[in-house]
Amino acid sequence: MISLGIDHDSPVPLRAQVESLLRELIRLPEYQKGALLPDELALAAQLGISRGTVRSGIGKLVYEGALERKAGVGTRVSNQNFESGIKEWRSFTLEMASKGIKVENYHLDFSRMNPSPEAAQALQLDSTTQVWRLARVRGWGGKPVLRSISWFHPRLKLTGKEDFSRPLYQVIEAATSTRPHHAREEFLAVGASASLAGLLKVAKGVSLLLRRHTVYDVGHRAFEFADVYYVSSRFTLTLDMHRKKES
Numbered sequence: 001m002i003s004l005g006i007d008h009d010s011p012v013p014l015r016a017q018v019e020s021l022l023r024e025l026i027r028l029p030e031y032q033k034g035a036l037l038p039d040e041l042a043l044a045a046q047l048g049i050s051r052g053t054v055r056s057g058i059g060k061l062v063y064e065g066a067l068e069r070k071a072g073v074g075t076r077v078s079n080q081n082f083e084s085g086i087k088e089w090r091s092f093t094l095e096m097a098s099k100g101i102k103v104e105n106y107h108l109d110f111s112r113m114n115p116s117p118e119a120a121q122a123l124q125l126d127s128t129t130q131v132w133r134l135a136r137v138r139g140w141g142g143k144p145v146l147r148s149i150s151w152f153h154p155r156l157k158l159t160g161k162e163d164f165s166r167p168l169y170q171v172i173e174a175a176t177s178t179r180p181h182h183a184r185e186e187f188l189a190v191g192a193s194a195s196l197a198g199l200l201k202v203a204k205g206v207s208l209l210l211r212r213h214t215v216y217d218v219g220h221r222a223f224e225f226a227d228v229y230y231v232s233s234r235f236t237l238t239l240d241m242h243r244k245k246e247s
Contacts, residue, residue, distance in 0.1 A: 015057055018049070019061065022067075034076055034077070036073070036075065093167045103138050105138055106144055107137040108165065110134050112132055112133070113131070115129065115131050115225075119151035119225040132151070132160065145230065146229060146235065147228070150225070156175075156176045178217050181217055183216065184216075186211070187209065187237075188210040192207075200231050206231075212225075212226070
């Protein structure tokens, strides 16, 4: 069993500490690959807390869909709900690969068209400027998890021959020598339109998480704007944040 600990002197409630530890635990490769979590009694003994507190923490993650529990079998990471932690820059494909998940492409379209109003504003382009747009539906296990639509600045000089079945930013760097430096993120809750519902195989109007991001190069110039729609019942997005030291 890995080393886990609880700070009994912390003002953070024990239940909240247990939930945090469980989230760290289930990111480990062995649990992402289906291994059973330690049982409630073993965890309670190791942490020096009651079994009820452990059960409460596990129950919260089961409710969220991050864990699944079967009587007589045990508790393991749900195969329908995986977390993405936004704390460093890497492609979605590589991020999921680090968790043992092979991302599948169910739809891919790369074509030239006018940018959306949001993309034109983010990339500082006239709305009549033709740009390359990449639209994809991706997921795993035969289930669509997200629909992404990216618009790219013309200065990248993409040709239309790029292989976007590969990790996005590897393709961009190889084709244009442009590397992502930082991104600006925005999150919204939206209802699935009829077209999105069909692509993602969900009911029309179901709640989706919309993640909008603008990606910048080392010169702080925006080169990609993207709308990414996640099926929230199949995917959880997490943020790791740290308090900035005050002077």
